[in-house]
Amino acid sequence: MWEYTDKVKEHFLNPRNVGEIENPDGVAEVGSLACGDALKLTFKLDENKRIKDAKFKTFGCASAIASSSALTEIIKGMTVDEALKVTNQDIARYLGGLPDEKMHCSVMGKQALEKAIENYRGAPALEPGAKIICECFGVTDREIERAIRENNLTTVEDVTHFTKAGGGCGNCQDAIAQILEQVRKEAGPEVKPKMTNLQKIRMIEETIEREIRPSLKHDGGDIEIVDIIGNRVMVALRGACATCKASDVTLKDFVEHRLRELVSPDIHVEEASK
């Protein structure tokens, strides 16, 4: 069972703006039956060039329907330029959040909005130079790049959750990994968002669990987080590491190095006093 917020449930059970506007100013269709979700968005402008009405038709799960409903509510009253600034995060936030695996529903909303505005402006539907990366779900490199930038994605799995790319046959996962690397390189270190303390603590824990502990265990050792204060991470080495003469090296050259690389360059790792 998915843990949907009350807002998602409410928008699923009582979706706003279902339907299709006749003679719309902008129209777009994204997704397909085969993919499992699809959205047709139409909007109409008033005399001040603000979005007077927006309607949707969606094939998909509860969060796809709720995301579409939220999108139409968000953009009403906006100018086209304002609407273009709406991100998938805005849609998810409006709904009080979406499960990770369902973030692609909010991305679908964002895509439909962009395409509808392009349609209104008479611009080409497909971004120039865009190339399909995921054949199963028809996702382009541009879409993947944007999802990585706007949501600070770090893994192929994240990209799949947000864009569906790589979730079918999996053949394009290497290509996604390359795009990830490229975007993160281009973006430089500032791509890492300012984290709250809680996020940082979680990320440190996850990194230790995923990237560090398995290597130590492989050599018969183990690591335990004793405390985290700001950027100071106090750890205790266990097992074979506890008695290893090279434990200082392990701590600085491996543990600290990895945490600086993956979490934040300001991290200091210290061995908790025994």
Place this chain on the structure above:
Amino acid sequence: MKTIYLDNNATTKVADEVMEAMLPYLNELYGNPSSMHTFGGQVGLRVRDAREQVAALLGALPDEIIFTSCGTESDNAAIHSALITRPDKKHIVISRVEHPAIRALCSHLSTQGYKITELPVSKDGILDLENLEKSLTPDTAIVSLMWANNETGVIFPVEEAAKMAHDRDILFHTDAVQAVGKIPINMKHNAIDMLSISGHKLHAPKGVGVLYIRRGTQFSPFMIGGHQEKGRRGGTENTPGIIGLGKACELAAKNISEESIRVRQLRDKLERALLKNIPQSRVNGDIENRLPNTTNISFEYVEGEAILLLMNELGICASSGSACTSGSLQPSHVLRAMGVPFTMAHGSIRFSLSVYNTEEEVDFIIEKMPPIIERLRGMSPFWDQAHQACTNQ
């Protein structure tokens, strides 16, 4: 709100009689069946009775029954034993529609030097024995095919398949968790070497299962520990669970004729009415050769998770093979193996009944489903197009 439960292939209600039989063993009769004293020993006697009750349902001998913790453990134990007792053989044959307990295990084994053949099924979910015959080689250690499919209810010809394997000195295992208690099974009349049962699929509690091992079949234990189950499965017995499962098997033997008559009639009534009242719907899987309690229906142009959540608002429980319900992005591996088009697979709903369902419940669902599908189709961009195409013709 009343719960209307038509998800019995996922799990079942613990029968009142089963719970009653178990209760004393959860508090005052907590003894260990292996103990020397009467206090523990009397529990051992009830475990023995339970073993006889399970054996009776299967037409098996009591010493052919090993109690385990679940169907997945039984499946793992069976495959594991085959590979250990036939160390020179590195090939396993399964089908593309097996439960993850078998499929995931075999995909793991494929990284450990074993070769796996996954037999295809037809568009109705039927297994072709000719394909099985062609797949068997001198290197084949074991064939494992489910007796009945959890998603479609389609029944495989496991008895013929077992004979085919036996003629070539290959072990045969069947995951029968969906079949036991729903259709008659008699191990006296077949050549199946090992068979898995899960307690919670037949009105016993979760956390107890059975592995049937035919007398004379070499067996190497999966759970290594104490002398329990004659050294074939270590670990202190889940006495309340085992006693509950014994009772559930006794009830299943009594209910099996009702299952095949009344439950089948209810299922058929539901299926007929939904197909009649909801356009563009169809049944997945062979309608003749399947469990009496299961129907898997696809409603085109709508998505399964959305259907389930609207049903949920009315207290109706069922499940779906859609991608969105699984957390993966692909619809059910069973429907894909059958070549069900994605457009149909995404909107598939499985209703699975039990003897505890009533005609009123089925009537309620028959009344409520068409507006649910209509409501979602009203939101679907594809429905208008499809509808226009239909009326233009």
